[in-house]
Amino acid sequence: MYAKLQGSIxxxxxxxxxxxxxxxxxFDRLIEWHIDAGTDAIVVVGTTGESAxxxxxxxxxxxxxxxxVVAQRVPVIAGTGSNSTDEALSxxxxxxxxxxxxxxxxxxxxxxxxxxGLYQHFxxxxxxxxxxxILYNVPGRTACDLALETVERLADLENIVGIxxxxxxxxxxxxxxxxxxxRLAIYSGEDxxxxxxxxxxxxxAISVTAxxxxxxxxxxxxxxxxxxxxAAQAVDDQLVSLHQDLFLEANPIPVKxxxxxxxxxxxxxxxxxxxxxxxxxxxxxxxxxQAGIQLSVAA
Numbered sequence: 001m002y003a004k005l006q007g008s009i010x011x012x013x014x015x016x017x018x019x020x021x022x023x024x025x026x027f028d029r030l031i032e033w034h035i036d037a038g039t040d041a042i043v044v045v046g047t048t049g050e051s052a053x054x055x056x057x058x059x060x061x062x063x064x065x066x067x068x069v070v071a072q073r074v075p076v077i078a079g080t081g082s083n084s085t086d087e088a089l090s091x092x093x094x095x096x097x098x099x100x101x102x103x104x105x106x107x108x109x110x111x112x113x114x115x116x117g118l119y120q121h122f123x124x125x126x127x128x129x130x131x132x133x134i135l136y137n138v139p140g141r142t143a144c145d146l147a148l149e150t151v152e153r154l155a156d157l158e159n160i161v162g163i164x165x166x167x168x169x170x171x172x173x174x175x176x177x178x179x180x181x182x183r184l185a186i187y188s189g190e191d192x193x194x195x196x197x198x199x200x201x202x203x204x205a206i207s208v209t210a211x212x213x214x215x216x217x218x219x220x221x222x223x224x225x226x227x228x229x230x231a232a233q234a235v236d237d238q239l240v241s242l243h244q245d246l247f248l249e250a251n252p253i254p255v256k257x258x259x260x261x262x263x264x265x266x267x268x269x270x271x272x273x274x275x276x277x278x279x280x281x282x283x284x285x286x287x288x289x290q291a292g293i294q295l296s297v298a299a
Contacts (some may be wrong), residue, residue, distance in 0.1 A: 004076060005102075005162070005185060006203045007040030008224055010210040010218040011048040013252050014062065016080060016268030022058060024065060026265050030068050032226030033264070037214035040204065040221070042070065043104055045139065048208055048252045053270045057089065063096040081136060085121050092129040102132040104164060104206070109142035115150045126159040132172050133159050135232050138166035138189060148175055155164035155183040164189040164206045170196055177201040191243040195236045198224035198276065212286035213291050248280045258284055263296030 012034070015026035034042060036062055043114065045051040045059050054062065063078040070076050078095035080103040082088040092103050108121055126133055133155060138266035139145040145167070150192040154160050163180070165173045166189025173193065177186050185203040185244075194205035198221060212216040216235055223232035246254045257276035259265045267275065276284065288295060 003285070005041055006221070008038070008210050008221040009041040009077065009187065009204055009206045009213070010034055010039050010217075011043045011046045011206055011208055012066075013198055013211055013256055013265065014045070014049040014054070015265040015269060016050075017266060018268050020268060020270040022054075022062065023266060023268065027062075027065070028069050030264065031066065034210075034214050035073050038218035039074065039210060039214045040218065040220075041075040041077055041101075042066065043077045043079060043206055045212065046104055046206075047106070047134075047138070048211065048255065049079065050252065050270055050273070051079050053273075054086075054237060057193060060094045060098070060101070063095050063100055067099050075101035077102045077104050077134065079104050079106070080125075080251075081108075083108040083110050085124055088121070089125050089128050091132065092133070094127050096129050096131040100131070102134060102161070103129075104134045104136050106136040107142050107144045107146050109144060115147050117151055118144070118146055119150050122154050123157060126154075126157040127251075132161040134162040134164055134185070134187070135160060136164045136166070136189070138164075140166070142169070148172075151176065151180055155180050161185060162187060162203070165197075166190055168193065172202075173197045173202065174200050179242055180298060184277060191239070191246070194243075195220060195224055195232055199227075199229060199232070202242075208246050208251055208255055209239055211252075212246075212258050212288065212293060213239055213242060216291065238291050241290050245280075245284050245287040248283065249276055254280065254284050257281065258288055261285065261288070261295045262293060 015023040078100040080091035137146040162185035188197040188205040191209040220235040
């Protein structure tokens with residue numbers, strides 16, 4: 001089923017209070033907003049969800065809570081990757097026990113494994129937990145690049161159903177589609193090139209921009225998947241500045257600031273991340289306005 005999941009998949013933020021504690025009521029409201037706006041699936045506790053600074057208990061509890069609130073209205077994909085294979089296995093098993101629909105596993109960061117190490121890492125998790133699994137390649141964050149040849153090997157494993165390509169390289173994404181698109185769902189992990197990748201045959205986007213423009217991202221993805229290039233481009237043109245400016249500082253700093261200014265979440269973010277620097281705030285505000293998004297707080 002999830003090899004065919006298509007459309008706009010939001011990498012949802014984790015709302016927090018000013019002391020850094022998780023704000024579940026606000027999280028619930030975000031979920032309802034996304035479902036109402038047509039978001040096709042939700043990734044919880046991914047990079048944008050600040051998985052790196054959530055405790056193990058918070059991580060597992062948030063997946064369970066998201067699944068409960070969503071109540072099967074859209075698929076829930078749990079971020080379960082780690083630079084420790086044992087921890088990735090544990091997070092993935094927990095996600096299965098809490099009835100997540102699939103898992104998203106980032107390449108192990110910091111330790112810089114070889115391609116054979118990467119293959120064995122993902123193989124252990126795929127064979128150890130019977131749940132659909134989506135690979136996540138984001139070398140700009142992990143200092144680790146999952147080679148095309150390794151993806152091809154992993155595509156033969158039954159539980160591996162897709163890959164989120166966040167290399168930012170459209171040619172690389174097109175090569176993935178050509179070499180693995182018949183066996184894996186290919187998702188853009190870089191909002192700025194999601195439209196051309198979908199038009200090239202990708203299945204959708206796992207998106208940061210969808211946090212602030214869920215309806216427009218859902219429309220753009222649906223139009224692109226239908227082959228309506230002109231209409232899809234018209235929607236995406238409104239989002240071009242957001243695709244760029246939501247990465248002026250490390251994700252999710254700009255997107256959480258934007259959501260706060262939209263009145264959707266509070267100002268909480270967990271150290272070592274801090275609020276968006278003042279010199280970038282006007283630029284992000286202008287990107288929101290260009291997308292037709294109303295600010296409820298002066299910015």
